Amino acid sequence: MKDSGSGRHTIRDVAKAAGVSISTASNALNGTGRTNAETREKVRRIAEEIGFRPNALARGLLTKRSHAIGMLTNDTYGRLTLPMASGVSEVLVDHGVSLFLCATNNDPRLAKLHLEALLDRQVDGIIFTATRIDLEPPPELTRLRIPVVYVFAQGPSHSVSFHPDDAQGARLAVGHLQHLGRSRILHITGEQNYRAACIRAEAYQELVGPTAEVMFGDWSEEWGHAAIETVFSRSGPKPEAIFCGSDEIARGVIDALRDRNISIPDDIAVVGFDNWEVVSRQTRPPLTTVDMELKELGHRAGLAILGLSKGETVQPGVERLPCTLVVRRSAGQPGQS
Amino acid sequence: MKDSGSGRHTIRDVAKAAGVSISTASNALNGTGRTNAETREKVRRIAEEIGFRPNALARGLLTKRSHAIGMLTNDTYGRLTLPMASGVSEVLVDHGVSLFLCATNNDPRLAKLHLEALLDRQVDGIIFTATRIDLEPPPELTRLRIPVVYVFAQGPSHSVSFHPDDAQGARLAVGHLQHLGRSRILHITGEQNYRAACIRAEAYQELVGPTAEVMFGDWSEEWGHAAIETVFSRSGPKPEAIFCGSDEIARGVIDALRDRNISIPDDIAVVGFDNWEVVSRQTRPPLTTVDMELKELGHRAGLAILGLSKGETVQPGVERLPCTLVVRRSAGQPGQS
DNA sequence: TGTTTTTGTTAAAACCTTTTAGCAACTAAA
DNA sequence: TTTAGTTGCTAAAAGGTTTTAACAAAAACA
Incomplete structure (x- = not known):
């Protein structure tokens, strides 16, 4: 079965080899129109044999679906x-x-x-x-x-x-923390001009109530560090749990807490958002986090x-x-x- | 200029509007064949006006280049x-x-x-x-x-x-360390069934000579930790520098060294490989690393x-x-x- | 003036497929 | 035996473009 010029076999080759017209070949291959079962099988067998595959460009041109x-x-x-x-x-x-x-x-x-x-x-x-x-x-x-x-x-x-569902995801995280008995929960998240950040923050506030505090920053690990710095350099009670807007932030938070010899999750529980495994699996301890599927x-x-x-x-x-x-x-x- | 059926304008529309044949329109637009400068301009202007764009399927079908x-x-x-x-x-x-x-x-x-x-x-x-x-x-x-x-x-x-150029990259890293006066250099890298890992290791060995030691593992942060664990649980002199096969490994290494209160880079210098900024920018201290461009x-x-x-x-x-x-x-x- | 060349344009073929309309042959009904 | 219906197949059109070959008109040449 020799190549004809350009390379690939066309439906014309199939038709010729099967001894039928092009239209019959097309009908047989696509199961359209009326075709004798016998010829249909023959055409299909031959198409298979010579490895015919329809040209998507030609097909698309005609059918208007690419x-x-x-x-x-x-x-x-x-x-x-x-x-x-x-x-x-x-x-x-x-x-x-x-x-x-x-x-x-x-x-x-x-x-x-x-x-x-x-x-x-x-x-x-x-x-x-x-x-x-x-x-x-x-x-x-x-x-x-x-x-x-x-x-x-x-x-x-x-x-x-x-x-x-950012709101539901946030509720999942916060609910989990509350279920563990934590009530002073802080939210450290990313940039305020991301709608997702706002939605999560809102859902968090709704669940936590008047003690809620949202710290917006950026999506970096660095910001997680910096936020902890801020929290611990000011007076007042420290949070029992932190809900982070991303795993990267959570990683910064966890590292900063460890530097301060604060036990996770005993002293402060931390939850992330993303389940970016390359981060969440590697924090110490491994990160509980929200997966966006x-x-x-x-x-x-x-x-x-x-x-x-x-x-x-x-x-x-x-x-x-x-x-x-x-x-x-x-x-x-x-x-x- | 009304849509004709399917939606987009065809070259036929352009030709009609310009009062020329399809072939002339095609020639004018593509600068092929012979066309009067005046008609060429006219055709192009009209094509622009009605927003004509050639159908890539049809063109590809004919020219055999998709x-x-x-x-x-x-x-x-x-x-x-x-x-x-x-x-x-x-x-x-x-x-x-x-x-x-x-x-x-x-x-x-x-x-x-x-x-x-x-x-x-x-x-x-x-x-x-x-x-x-x-x-x-x-x-x-x-x-x-x-x-x-x-x-x-x-x-x-x-x-x-x-x-x-993995070998050159490795030489860059090792050379930099040697230039800093470090001679006991350890290489902690990923899986041996990655050719890149082997090439880098070889270049490293060539440069470092008989004191070279390669630790193969996997590409994870965890392995970086574990490798340091091994190094410090055995006797003998400790390395002055570590060349890591990836930034993730380097991060594990750096964290493990910090846990041991080993100063980076004073006690041990560390170089990574990848310049995956989300990692290399966030290690403490920030990671010197090889960028593969x-x-x-x-x-x-x-x-x-x-x-x-x-x-x-x-x-x-x-x-x-x-x-x-x-x-x-x-x-x-x-x-x- | 007659002949060749150049120029600008176009009709038609080609690319490969799907689909429509029609044709012949055969079967079923009248 | 004619009529109507069914079956299996095919020629041809269509899709939008590029390219080839041909044609007329104008220009250059003899």
């Missing part, structure tokens, strides 16, 4: 979007859909360039991702004729978006964009997916409530 | 491949080429699925990435008619691949696959890109040699 979707991500492959993207990819590949990855580096010019390229390629849909709240999604996105799904990001009012988030977003691109309707609005609590040793033992 | 390349990556978005991928993407987008991201999760079935999808889409080339040495690239890769570039991974003998690596790989896909020839073999040393405080002050 079976590709684009993902625009503004942070350069942060640890949030990537496990999520992996979840998206998992879902898509099972449906024969491929994923274009576009990193925009927060550069609007680049975002536009990527978006145009995606449209030129006739992608069936776009997933837009951004963690910062102060960066608006490009307004062109709302005027597209293809579906858009937002993850971590706020789309326009009638759009479809997926977020971790990023992969599942990706699954859901993938299924949504897949459905939308097929013309199915998907419940619009913000869907918030539940977080889970991963109990390690920085706040109560697994077995001890 | 202007897309695929990236097969076996580790689920590790911190090595991703900055690299970002570099690839940067180069590609400037040439109007898009990137398919395929995460294979070390699953050969998934790898095959992704590879087939990429071929169906007529990608112009493939970048294959894998950090583990014990996992062979799928053998199908060598039989493709499109170019393949390997990064971090070993391709077949006559293929094109890019690696960080991953983005640059991506640039080079992107340019290579781009050139190859245009039919240019690219020097085959393994190209190793120089690492740089980032001097922080864990091994000598910047100003003090």
Whole structure:
């Protein structure tokens, strides 16, 4: 079975080898139209034999579905979007859909360039991702004729978006601490211009009540250190527990507490947020933290964009997916409530 | 200018509006064939006006160049491949080429699925990435008619691949330590079945001579701790400096040394490898470490696959890109040699 | 003036597939 | 035996672009 010119076999080769017309071959392979069972089998066998695979470009051109979707991500492959993207990819590949990855580096010019390229390629849909709240999604996105799904990001009012349930996650963490009998609970978290930080802080305040105190800073380990410095350089009662806005912050907090010979969790219990294992597994003691189930988030977003691109309707609005609590040793033992 | 059916404008719309034939429009837009300067301008102006953009599927179908390349990556978005991928993407987008991201999760079935999808889409080339040495690239890769570039991974003998120059990076680190007057230098590194680990270890041994000692383990912070435990639980002279195979290991090492009240860098100087800023910036003291210039690596790989896909020839073999040393405080002050 | 060259334009083919409409042959009903 | 319906197959159109070959008109040459 010799190559004909360009390389890959076309459906024409299959048809010729099977002694049928191109249309029959197509029908047989796709199970469309009317075909004799016998010829159908024959065509399929031959296609298999010569390793025929349909040209996705030609197919897409005709059917107007490219079976590709684009993902625009503004942070350069942060640890949030990537496990999520992996979840998206998992879902898509099972449906024969491929994923274009576009990193925009927060550069609007680049975002536009990527978006145009995606449209030129006739992608069936776009997933837009951004963690910062102060960066608006490009307004062109709302005027597209293809579906858009937002993850971590706020789309326009009638759009479809997926977020971790930050409030529920915060309640999980705080509730766990309260259940351990701690009542003076401090919240050390990241930048206030991240919506997630605010939502978590609010849920925390609601649960803790008047003694609640939120310290905003940035998302770094350093800030965790600095915050502890502040707390211990001022007078007044010290907290019995600290709920941190990220695992990195928690790591800084834990290190700073250890420097002060404060026992964790006996003197102060600590809970993080992210379950970024490379951090949460390595703190001493290992960190009890909130897992945002990023992969599942990706699954859901993938299924949504897949459905939308097929013309199915998907419940619009913000869907918030539940977080889970991963109990390690920085706040109560697994077995001890 | 009304939408015609499916949505986007076609070159037919441009031609009609400009009062010329489709071929003239195409020639004018692409600068091919012979066209009167005046008509050329007119066509271009009109195309701009109505926002015409050529359908990449149709173009690709005809020209046999899809202007897309695929990236097969076996580790689920590790911190090595991703900055690299970002570099690839940067180069590609400037040439109007898009990137398919395929995460294979070390699953050969998934790898095959992704590879087939990429071929169906007529990608112009493939970048294959894998950090583990014990996992062979799928053998199908060598039989493709499109170019393949390997990064971090070993391709077949006559293929094109890019690696960080691990040996040079190791020499940079060890040389720096020696320059600071340290001679008893220990090397604590990761798994022996990573080629990078072996190369670095060898370069280290060559430079340090008979007193060299390599401790293989895994790539975790925990192993850094454990290694120090071992070193200090046995008799004999202690090292004056430690060259670590990764920043994570270095972090474990530094923490363990601090626990023992050993001053860094005065008693023992420490150098890492990776410059993973989220780690290296946060150790106390901040970590002097080797940067593999991953983005640059991506640039080079992107340019290579781009050139190859245009039919240019690219020097085959393994190209190793120089690492740089980032001097922080864990091994000598910047100003003090 | 007649011949060749150059210039600007275009119709048509090609890329590979899916889908529509139609054709022939056969079967079932009248 | 005619009519209607079914079955299996195929030619042709369509999708949007690039490219080839051809054509007319104008320009250059003899």
